[in-house]
Amino acid sequence: MPAVDSLVCFALYAANRTTTQAYRVLLEPWNLTYPQYIALVTLWSDGPQTVGGLGDALQLDSGTLSPMLARMEAAGYVTRTRGGDDERVVTVSLTARGSALRDELTHVPRCIAAGAGLTDADSARDLIDALHQLTEAMKSLRDHPGTVLDAVGAPRRRA
Template sequence: MPGPRLDEQLCFALYSASRAVTAAYRPLLEELELTYPQYLVLMVLWEEQPCTVGHLGDRLHLDSGTLSPLLKRLESAGLVRRQRSATDERRVEISLTDRGRALEERAACIPDRLLGSDASAAADLAALRDALHLITADLHARTPDAKPIP
């Protein structure tokens, strides 16, 4: 009995799509001097700030070891400010600088530039996004401590 075929695997379709989307974003983000992960951090902060490093990690599904260097680079670029919480020194709060807030307006056009503004395509993409959110939530619920295959 033959094993699973690559093109039939959901994981490969998701992996390929993720790489294609990230590559498509790259030239648009280069105009803003941002990487894709930096853009994601800024998107969270444009929605809600200040927030803690832990909250950013939860929203982006990233650990602090991955986030810390990203935040240092964003701070060096003058886009965010990191500071210890006044109420709990163990917590680091992240907030936008004026320059970081101003970048939101320049970045607002990126989704339309990338995907266009066709209403039927937008509806299809929204449905795909919603399905992916459901799949992700289900996988997180079923495999909180995923173990390697023996």
């Protein structure tokens, strides 16, 4: 067994990478990427969003988000319009084609859940809750590394 197989970070990396690859296979007939899909899911659920709000929701920076939205607009899935009072604010909305994709892609979450071995809504919710907890814990480590370094007695390297 490779040494990396015993690392939590590698298990998370491998699971994330393989999940994204599974989405790629499921979304390929629609020529959609996983980030485009989650943008659509957000717009389906929450309605029109500013580019900034969508970026926050998807945890994507504008350098990644803007070109993606341009491709989605060229494909006819979304429109981008500048705000009335502040021309810097751009709102992203679904087109009729983008809205219609919701019905065409209803199988995707079910396929992912089945592929992950999630047999019911409770098992899915448990996994989602555990992943949210992990995300918050890693944000805390990212934002306050000294606290964790001290807690585990790790040496600090001086720059």
